[in-house]
Amino acid sequence: MSNIQDKMKQALWYAPLDVRIEEVPIPEIGPDDVLIKTRVSLTCGTDVKTYRRGHPQVKAPAPFGHEVAGDIVKVGSNVEKFRVGMRVVTHNTAPCGECFFCKENRPQLCKDTAWISGGHSEYVRVPGPIVRQNMFEIPDDVPYKMAALTEPFSCAVSGVERTPIELGDIVAVNGAGPLGLMIAALLKIKGCTVIQCDASDERLEIAKGFGVDHVININDVEDQVQAVKALTPYNMGVDVAFEVVGHPKIWEMTVEMVRNGGYANLFGGCKENTRFSIDTARIHYDEVTVFGIFHTTPKYVKLANDLICSGKIDLSPIITREMPFDDLMKAIELHGNQDGLKNALIYD
Numbered sequence: 638m639s640n641i642q643d644k645m646k647q648a649l650w651y652a653p654l655d656v657r658i659e660e661v662p663i664p665e666i667g668p669d670d671v672l673i674k675t676r677v678s679l680t681c682g683t684d685v686k687t688y689r690r691g692h693p694q695v696k697a698p699a700p701f702g703h704e705v706a707g708d709i710v711k712v713g714s715n716v717e718k719f720r721v722g723m724r725v726v727t728h729n730t731a732p733c734g735e736c737f738f739c740k741e742n743r744p745q746l747c748k749d750t751a752w753i754s755g756g757h758s759e760y761v762r763v764p765g766p767i768v769r770q771n772m773f774e775i776p777d778d779v780p781y782k783m784a785a786l787t788e789p790f791s792c793a794v795s796g797v798e799r800t801p802i803e804l805g806d807i808v809a810v811n812g813a814g815p816l817g818l819m820i821a822a823l824l825k826i827k828g829c830t831v832i833q834c835d836a837s838d839e840r841l842e843i844a845k846g847f848g849v850d851h852v853i854n855i856n857d858v859e860d861q862v863q864a865v866k867a868l869t870p871y872n873m874g875v876d877v878a879f880e881v882v883g884h885p886k887i888w889e890m891t892v893e894m895v896r897n898g899g900y901a902n903l904f905g906g907c908k909e910n911t912r913f914s915i916d917t918a919r920i921h922y923d924e925v926t927v928f929g930i931f932h933t934t935p936k937y938v939k940l941a942n943d944l945i946c947s948g949k950i951d952l953s954p955i956i957t958r959e960m961p962f963d964d965l966m967k968a969i970e971l972h973g974n975q976d977g978l979k980n981a982l983i984y985d
């Protein structure tokens with residue numbers, strides 16, 4: 638035995654509104670795996686959704702949380718890239734590389750995804766496929782909590798990179814939560830004029846800090862679509878619009894605010910079994926392209942990590958506060974009530 642004890646505290650989801658921090662055995666690792674002692678985990682909108690409504694793919698008791706950075710305390714015998722003592726950030730998943738979708742070059746749709754053993758947990762087992770594809774050493778000058786943004790930021794990077802955006806485009810971002818803000822920050826790097834819509838002045842202030850050109854508080858306007866179009870030449874609509882809320886009504890508005898020939902990226906995942914409707918003319922006569930983007934891929938995980946670790950983008954406004962791990966439920970409540978953005982849980 639090394640200096641690691643055999644028990645740890647881990648957050649487990651039992652049922653909607655029932656998440657418990659319990660003593661469980663520290664995970665064993667296989668020859669391709671790594672064990673991390675968590676230093677920081679971040680709250681995420683997905684945690685809030687799972688906490689409140691559960692998740693169709695989750696059977697209780699299930700590990701809870703997925704944005705993690707920490708120190709390596711064990712490496713499997715086959716692992717060459719990493720050593721005990723390294724500061725690392727891990728993505729929560731990695732594709733298998735072998736299924737139909739991986740071979741179609743759509744690893745975000747992989748049917749045999751590898752997962753970390755938990756997120757809000759004192760120790761995390763990182764399986765071989767993630768160690769090989771989606772785990773990174775953190776440079777000394779980058780705090781754990783900033784590196785831990787790699788996972789959500791990689792989804793924003795994927796959402797922006799997979800959208801046909803041209804230099805100088807006018808782009809609307811509907812929603813200014815963590816993902817909406819990260820998307821807006823990337824669009825500014827790409828030279829776009831960005832219009833951001835949200836119901837919170839506090840979030841819109843943060844958007845301005847990322848250089849967003851126009852903010853619209855949706856409570857201050859009668860018609861969100863017209864308010865966006867009024868900021869475009871001849872009121873014709875934006876070149877590209879993102880939906881980063883996950884609500885069918887906002888999906889519909891997002892499609893409406895795009896100019897003819899433009900693109901609507903419906904990025905926010907909605908509740909199960911919801912539908913939305915759009916005027917057929919938008920697709921046919923107006924040639925608007927409507928599409929969705931799900932999750933991320935190793936290519937964008939690496940790019941996201943590079944952008945954070947090189948200091949090319951400063952995402953610190955996305956993390957509102959630091960709290961001890963034991964205050965997890967308070968941190969999730971604050972996040973869910975939109976009191977600030979993400980919270981960083983600190984482990985001793």
Ligand SMILES: [Zn+2]
Nearest residue numbers: 681683704789
């Ligand atoms: Zn997340």
Ligand SMILES: [Zn+2]
Nearest residue numbers: 733736739747
């Ligand atoms: Zn696969």
